[in-house]
Amino acid sequence: MAETAKILNPEKTVLLPAEKAGCSLAESITAEDVRLLKEKFPGVPVVTYVNTYADVKAESDICCTSGNAKAVVESLKTDTVIFLPDEFLASNVARETGKHIIFPTKMKDWPKINPDPNLDYQIIGWHGRCEVHELFTVEDIENVRKQFPDVVVLAHPECAPEVTAKADFAGSTSAMIKYVEEHDAPHYLLLTECSMGDNIIAAHPEKELLRLCTHRCPHMAEITLEDTLESLKQLRYIIEVPEDIRLRAEKAVHRMIELV
Ligand code: SF4
DSSP states (O other), X not given: OHHHHHHHOXXXXXXXXXXXXXXXXXXXXXXHHHHHHHHHXXXXXXXXXXXXXXXXXHTOSEEEOTTTXXXXXXXXXXXXXXXXXXXXXXXXXXXXXTOEEEOOOSGGGGGGOOOOXXXXXEEEOOOBOOTTGGGOOHHHHHHHHHHOTTEEEEEOTTSOHHHHHHSXXXXXXXXXXXXXXXXXXXXXXEESOHHHHHHHHHHOTTSOEEEOTTOOOTTGGGOOHHXXXXXXXXXXXXXXXXXXXXXXXHHHHHHHHHHO
16 A cells, blocks of 8 residues: 555655555565466456565556456456455455356366366456455354344455345445434444445444454554654655556556546
8 A cells, every 4th residue: 555655646756654454355466477377368358456576566467456347347348357365355356247257276177277168267366365355254144143133234345246236235335324324223233344334444443343343454553653653753664666556556556547
């Protein structure tokens, strides 16, 4: 995310308060992986979730967020897309768009892939996962529904497809805020990273919002208020993106921004 801020604002100084704050999705794929996928599936457009590093974005045709992934895929008007790197977001988009999906994850496994010839595979995914959202289960939903039968369950699309299917609504954090604003339920269960849940609660302090805060992102937790203050005082850690990568990544990000 810090790199994306720099990609879009090259003239500004962008600071990241913690040197090691990462993301399991960003770590799941490299620019070399994307180049190999493009070799394997020539001409197929690459859609990349924004939770990726700049060099991966630079290999992509267009970026997407959890809120606009379906619209981005549909905008491409092609039979097939490569959708990276979130396996669950790709599966949720496949369900929403009616597309079939395959996961040629490990390069060494590719020769073994034997797609059903009767199906027209239209989304080529990757086995990246958010290490927080993958922990939510159907059982979590069932347990909360036993205690609060009238609860409305909101799940982030980085959750597994069986979890989003069981939820009453699946959407990004801002879509969840809007949903809570527009509906009047006695309780809501937020299946999203706990700090993201804080944002929804801050937007709607008058509503009863339940969370399962056993699942906190260890990477986001690296950013503390104290580190942020030090970062501003000492101007550390400055984000740099090599210009050739920045220019190519900027195209993919801008293409998304122009679309939505
Ligand atoms: S919650 Fe953490 S691991 Fe999951 S997408 Fe966000 S930063 Fe990455």
